[in-house]
Amino acid sequence: MSSIAELKQLYGRGKKRKILALLAISFAIAVAAIVSISLGAGSPRFNEAMQVILVKLFPSLGIDSGSAITQIIIWNLRLPRVILAIIAGAGLAASGATMQGVLRNPLVSSYILGISAAAGFGAALAIVFGLGVIDGYGHYLVIANAFFFSVLAMVLVFFIARIRAMTSETVILAGVAVGYFFSAMLSLIQYFAPEHQAVRAVVFWLMGGLNTANWESVQVVFPIVLVAIILMIFQSWNINVLSMGEDVATSLGVNSKRVLTVTMVLETLATAAIIAFTGVIGFICLISPHISRMLIGSDHRFLIPCSALVGSCLLLCADTVGRLVLQPTELPVGIVTSLLGVPFFIYILLSKRRQSWR
């Protein structure tokens, strides 16, 4: 009987360490958020920033709310941007972790289903020709188009993969094919675009950025991403079992096709909702799961939340850096994530003794 107690203790110790890691990353996000809010153009200082937030949250306190311009910078520009970075990072990274797990492939990101190219195509259609799936114009049309075509890509992948069998190989191959199709369509639009301005706008959109963040985008993206992440976490045990192969999953009572379909839908909704507002932000969804696996292992009950937190932290930091380095202009966050992320990623790859995939 002592062996049970022993095992429990060993496992309990591991679990405690994982929870501590989650708390530590959450704390890092909070610090990064405060720093990010207090830095930037027009620079209201730290205490001014906190003052504005306190006034907005608790108007009854009667604190002096500072100047109107400070209020606008903090409350209407920086705060929603920081929050959107946290949400977007979490959603992209959790999607990446889920898809890597379900498809048993460390090279998979949340764009594996051709979502990024499809979203880009949708956005370009709206930007260049003003065509779209809703009867609107400008900003909203881009968002609606990007979202619609992302979901369309997923649906295409689903039906192509289903012709043979819903296995990880067919899904990945179908995803790559659909991705190439949409990126060809995107190139076609750029090639035939009547004006250079529009092409420039498309390129800018594709680089991804959080500069258009506002409360409205937060309100739309937050509930979708939150629900998707929670439902992904509910799939943790299924994903764990699936990582030993589809046959084994079946023999352990898990319907691998259903799990694959459910996670594909969740992943697409979260990713599409995010990139419709931010453009394509790469790399976060690829490296956050790897960093997390090195930190806390592969149990998806912890991996998905950890990956979400790591993603938030990385995207927030990258966006803050992108906002500050070239003041008064900004570097698109997609470029920053890759430029900063790649060396960091290679460093942890080389410094870590244990391989975290094979």
Add this chain to the structure above:
Amino acid sequence: MALKIVINKLSFNYASIQVLKEIEFTIGAGEILSIVGPNGSGKSTLLRCINRILKTRQNTVLIDGKDINKLNLKELSKIMGYVPQSSVCTFPFTVFDVVLMGRKPYIHWSLSERDYEIVAETLDFLGIKELAMRHFNELSGGEQQKVIIARALAQEPQVLLLDEPTSSLDIKHQLEILLILQYLAQSRHCTVIMALHDLNLASRFSDRILMLKKGCIFAAGTPEIVLTEDNIAAVYGIKARVTNSVVDKPQITPLMPESTSIKQWKTPLSVTAKTEAIV
């Protein structure tokens, strides 16, 4: 609990190729059944059909009279454990994590006292307790196979299906794994169905043997009945000598292929001259 499995006219096609034709047999609780046959004879496919990894027609696989197609996957996973031919784990999981996966049919979210108990017991039973926090991918082939068997046992199954459980293991691990299976069959009345390549191991450890040829049952019964020189010649196309082993079971010594496409073999090397004389 006595559990009887009946296979009733089971056929299976991959696309247009028929892999299994009208397979029929019955196996009772606590029996060890080995499925033998050349590569491609349908051994793995048969195991996968029994475990519903591959779906078959209604009423072809019955457990205690119940069609497995009418059970849901979760119910089935509490009855049957499956050990695949090879196991890869793409991401790093500890041995504890892997064995815990066997508790999946019983777990909702967090672990119960019973889950810890079963995992600890199983690890202890297989003598791999000290590996619990090691990473699965860093273990040797023999250790990995024990972990995978532990995972199947954690399901608390009454039936164990194993696909080549001893392939690529050293001789000690082969023996250990089969002794474990024998113990499970005899003392826990677990029904063991396994595909095996090694006819001598099959001979020693099986109650009954099913010999497949091109998806059909060629011979079935006790090792003495199935493992004859004629059957081996007909199914594998080799000349073999069957003698009585020290454990009083048929022992197979393979001698020469009856015909071969490999040219050098047609002119026997000096080493095979002695064999040639026996043949």
